[in-house]
Amino acid sequence: MLEQLYFAMEVFLNGLMAGVLYALVALGFVLIFKASGIFNYAQGVMALFSALTLVGIMDGQVPFSHIINATFGTDIHHFGWHVPALFAIFGTVIVMVLFAWIVQRYIFRHLVGQEPIILFMATIGLAYFLEGVGDLMWGSEIKKLDVGLPQGINDTIDQVTYEMFGYGFFIDNLDIVATVVAVLLVIGLVIFAQYSKEGRAMRAVADDHQAALSVGVSLNFIWIMVWSVAGFVALVAGIMWGTKSGVQFSLSLIALKALPVLMLGGFTSIPGAIVGGLIIGVGEKLFEFFMSSSALAGELFGFTISATENWFAYVLALIFLVFRPQGLFGEKIIERV
Amino acid sequence: MFYREAGDFKTSYTDDNQTFPIKFDRYRYYVVLAIAFGVIPFLINDYWANAFLLPFLIYSIAAIGLNILTGYCGQVSLGTGGFMAVGAYACYKLMTSFPDVNIFFHVIAAGGVTAIVCTAFGLPSLRIKGFYLAVATLAAQFFLVWLFNKVSWFYNYSASGQINAPERFVFGVPVTGANTDAWATYLFCLVFLTISAIIARNLTRGMQGRKWMAIRDMDIAAEIIGVNPMRAKLSAFAVSGFFIGISGALFFAVYLGAVEVGEVFGIQKSFLVLFMIIIGGLGSIFGSFAGAAFLVLLPVVLKLIGVDFLGWPTDIVAHFNLVIVGALIIVFLIAEPHGIAQLWRVAKEKLRLWPFPH
Numbered sequence: 001m002l003e004q005l006y007f008a009m010e011v012f013l014n015g016l017m018a019g020v021l022y023a024l025v026a027l028g029f030v031l032i033f034k035a036s037g038i039f040n041y042a043q044g045v046m047a048l049f050s051a052l053t054l055v056g057i058m059d060g061q062v063p064f065s066h067i068i069n070a071t072f073g074t075d076i077h078h079f080g081w082h083v084p085a086l087f088a089i090f091g092t093v094i095v096m097v098l099f100a101w102i103v104q105r106y107i108f109r110h111l112v113g114q115e116p117i118i119l120f121m122a123t124i125g126l127a128y129f130l131e132g133v134g135d136l137m138w139g140s141e142i143k144k145l146d147v148g149l150p151q152g153i154n155d156t157i158d159q160v161t162y163e164m165f166g167y168g169f170f171i172d173n174l175d176i177v178a179t180v181v182a183v184l185l186v187i188g189l190v191i192f193a194q195y196s197k198e199g200r201a202m203r204a205v206a207d208d209h210q211a212a213l214s215v216g217v218s219l220n221f222i223w224i225m226v227w228s229v230a231g232f233v234a235l236v237a238g239i240m241w242g243t244k245s246g247v248q249f250s251l252s253l254i255a256l257k258a259l260p261v262l263m264l265g266g267f268t269s270i271p272g273a274i275v276g277g278l279i280i281g282v283g284e285k286l287f288e289f290f291m292s293s294s295a296l297a298g299e300l301f302g303f304t305i306s307a308t309e310n311w312f313a314y315v316l317a318l319i320f321l322v323f324r325p326q327g328l329f330g331e332k333i334i335e336r337v
Numbered sequence: 338m339f340y341r342e343a344g345d346f347k348t349s350y351t352d353d354n355q356t357f358p359i360k361f362d363r364y365r366y367y368v369v370l371a372i373a374f375g376v377i378p379f380l381i382n383d384y385w386a387n388a389f390l391l392p393f394l395i396y397s398i399a400a401i402g403l404n405i406l407t408g409y410c411g412q413v414s415l416g417t418g419g420f421m422a423v424g425a426y427a428c429y430k431l432m433t434s435f436p437d438v439n440i441f442f443h444v445i446a447a448g449g450v451t452a453i454v455c456t457a458f459g460l461p462s463l464r465i466k467g468f469y470l471a472v473a474t475l476a477a478q479f480f481l482v483w484l485f486n487k488v489s490w491f492y493n494y495s496a497s498g499q500i501n502a503p504e505r506f507v508f509g510v511p512v513t514g515a516n517t518d519a520w521a522t523y524l525f526c527l528v529f530l531t532i533s534a535i536i537a538r539n540l541t542r543g544m545q546g547r548k549w550m551a552i553r554d555m556d557i558a559a560e561i562i563g564v565n566p567m568r569a570k571l572s573a574f575a576v577s578g579f580f581i582g583i584s585g586a587l588f589f590a591v592y593l594g595a596v597e598v599g600e601v602f603g604i605q606k607s608f609l610v611l612f613m614i615i616i617g618g619l620g621s622i623f624g625s626f627a628g629a630a631f632l633v634l635l636p637v638v639l640k641l642i643g644v645d646f647l648g649w650p651t652d653i654v655a656h657f658n659l660v661i662v663g664a665l666i667i668v669f670l671i672a673e674p675h676g677i678a679q680l681w682r683v684a685k686e687k688l689r690l691w692p693f694p695h
Contacts, residue, residue, distance in 0.1 A: 070648070070649045071647070107671070117468060118670055120471070125663045125664070125665070126663060128608075128659050132660030259472045262472075263472050305487060307483065314475050314476030318473045322461050
């Protein structure tokens with residue numbers, strides 16, 4: 001039984017780490033939603049696209065090489081250079097800022113004042129578009145991303161816990177790095193939003209578009225900035241997830257996982273995104289552990305089920321929403337006729 | 338010139354209330370029906386049935402169902418794939434449990450089962466709305482697919498985890514299984530589509546449809562003027578589930594014949610049907626047809642151009658398909674939020690005045 005307890009604790013810790021990664025994606029959602037009221041479904045695909053771009057720049061891939069080869073019968077793939085990770089990240093950030101500008105200039109400027117659900121559907125279209133462009137540009141095969149982050153089991157934790165409990169905890173180094181990065185990112189974002197001039201303008205826009213406009217805040221600039229920051233957050237999430245499981249299409253599906261995180265935490269709250277992510281991460285890992293273990297669920301119910309991670313987060317969010325529609329930290333929804 | 342109400346005198350209330358009040362419209366409708374039932378079955382071949390006609394008919398039913406829920410009642414649902422899976426598995430269980438009953442009734446019963454499931458998942462809509470609800474319906478999508486994957490009772494404990502449609506006959510003609518003719522499957526689906534469209538059209542222009550639209554436009558105001566929001570929302574979920582269930586059953590039994598749930602009824606299917614009604618036109622029965630036809634034809638046409646004409650590999654064409662679908666969604670939302678149906682309406686209005694526009 002003690003063994004089970006330790007194992008559950010390990011699952012709990014791993015759940016916390018996974019939750020941090022969910023929170024990272026959810027953070028991008030919250031930023032855009034707060035500033036522009038757009039629920040950006042494309043956040044996950046942005047993570048995928050930025051990771052693809054990063055790998056492409058690092059390996060010196062020729063963009064659109066597949067389609068060029070297919071049309072002209074040439075056989076080009078690589079420029080033949082390798083860019084250091086730091087410069088490649090810098091290049092990717094530039095690409096994401098460019099992307100933010102295009103999105104703002106050609107899509108959402110034309111959709112100002114539309115209903116939220118229309119904007120949501122537009123971002124679904126954007127997600128499809130970006131996914132197709134990413135595949136056309138860099139190819140759709142699974143890529144390995146290595147920017148020099150440590151990976152594998154953390155030996156120190158393993159040893160210390162083994163000496164303390166007689167049971168070594170398995171914690172991935174990458175998860176620890178991700179946690180640290182996420183914490184730094186959140187602190188940075190909060191400082192940016194609270195104390196910088198642009199951050200204050202951003203909050204003003206979030207509060208009331210027209211009032212902000214009337215005191216001289218440029219909506220265009222703020223929105224481009226917010227999309228750029230969201231692109232940067234997507235890049236960080238893309239690096240973490242890409243290092244963990246390779247850069248591939250399933251990366252864009254983490255956006256779907258971030259949705260229940262948001263519902264739980266509330267759409268408008270940065271702490272909500274973090275807490276929601278942790279709850280979902282821990283909840284789904286523990287639930288899976290409990291339900292698939294024959295010693296626990298098998299004893300209790302007489303059956304075990306597995307692969308519950310697919311739906312647990314959604315069902316949890318669904319049940320939660322019925323009792324508290326605005327989420328844990330969300331602003332109270334007030335409706336007027 | 339065309340679409341002219343002049344000279345079309347109505348002498349009774351029945352005339353006034355008919356579905357197509359303009360004579361030209363009415364005749365066009367009869368002609369389309371006559372061609373669909375009387376001409377196409379003789380011309381059809383396997384390629385056209387499988388590449389375009391069957392998916393078009395079946396997706397049209399699904400799009401009508403989703404359009405009732407999203408377009409008319411304003412409840413965005415991302416669970417269409419899961420609900421289609423309910424229809425497919427209900428149909429499969431009924432077909433294998435009661436082999437003596439005609440498949441026609443199985444399909445309808447599958448629609449009924451889906452209506453019940455859909456209503457159950459619609460219950461949260463009484464508390465939450467907008468995209469909160471959209472995410473809540475995602476729960477249905479993932480939970481249902483997982484359920485059909487994991488609980489082996491649903492696929493009769495078959496080793497592959499797939500469900501296969503046994504051979505069934507209507508009037509002695511096989512419509513499911515391996516030995517079907519293109520015209521038989523086509524007619525079978527067409528009958529369902531015609532009935533669905535007539536029911537949907539009449540529901541949406543009657544009292545029930547007006548209640549739905551009132552809820553969509555502003556639910557609090559609707560409640561104040563006496564629309565019961567619980568009944569209106571849940572009935573929309575039920576009717577929508579019924580149609581989506583029928584389309585899921587047909588998709589499995591008639592079109593594919595064998596189904597692996599995660600592959601066929603995944604989240605992509607939900608988005609596909611949602612795109613159909615966005616491009617076709619939210620809140621329009623004709624739009625459901627137009628959107629389904631458009632998105633079924635698009636990959637076929639792109640494949641013709643890309644693979645056969647330009648000689649590109651199929652995966653590049655598939656990626657282009659994504660880019661074009663995504664771009665089209667955005668373009669439609671910006672330029673014409675009411676979709677193809679609105680273009681059609683504008684064209685009709687122009688035709689009405691043509692050739693003297695002033």
